[in-house]
Amino acid sequence: MKTYAYKRELRLLTPADFQSVFDARPKKFSCRYYTILAAKSNFDKPRLGFTISKKKARFAVQRNKIKRVARDSFRLQQHELPNVDMVFIAKQGIALASNETLRHELEYTWKKIKRHMKS
Incomplete structure (x- = not known):
């Protein structure tokens, strides 16, 4: 049975985790x-x-909303994604995007990641 929890093992937590992604010549999905x-x-x-x-x-409420939407989308797609480490980097204007728009963009991005990062 698949679980759709967003547990600690699904997160990049330490600076070393983030640095390993930056050093590995990552593919960019924008x-x-x-x-x-x-x-x-x-x-x-x-x-x-x-x-x-x-x-x-600018505000913590906005940053938390963005993370909440992205985490939920990732949580639902985690079983279909390949074994990759990903760093989500926000761009200017993301605070003005609606939840629906972010979900739609993330679904499209997960499809691109599945297609280009096959294990």
């Missing part, structure tokens, strides 16, 4: 609101980390 850097992983599950600066989303 839209107008964010860029996702994806690099092959030695783990048996995909992992996701976030970098959302105060310049991109």
Whole structure:
């Protein structure tokens, strides 16, 4: 039975985790609101980390909303994604995007990642 929890093992937590993605010549998957850097992983599950600066989303409420929407979308797609480490980098204007728009963009991005990062 598949579980759709977003547990600790599905997150990039330490600076070393993030640095390994940046150093691995990651593939870039972009839209107008964010860029996702994806690099092959030695783990048996995909992992996701976030970098959302105060310049991109000024208030904590906005940053938390973005992370909540992205985490939920990732949680539902985790069993179909290849074993990659991903870093979500917010772009200017993401704070003004609606939840629906972010979900739609993320669904499209997950499809691109599945197609280009096959294990």
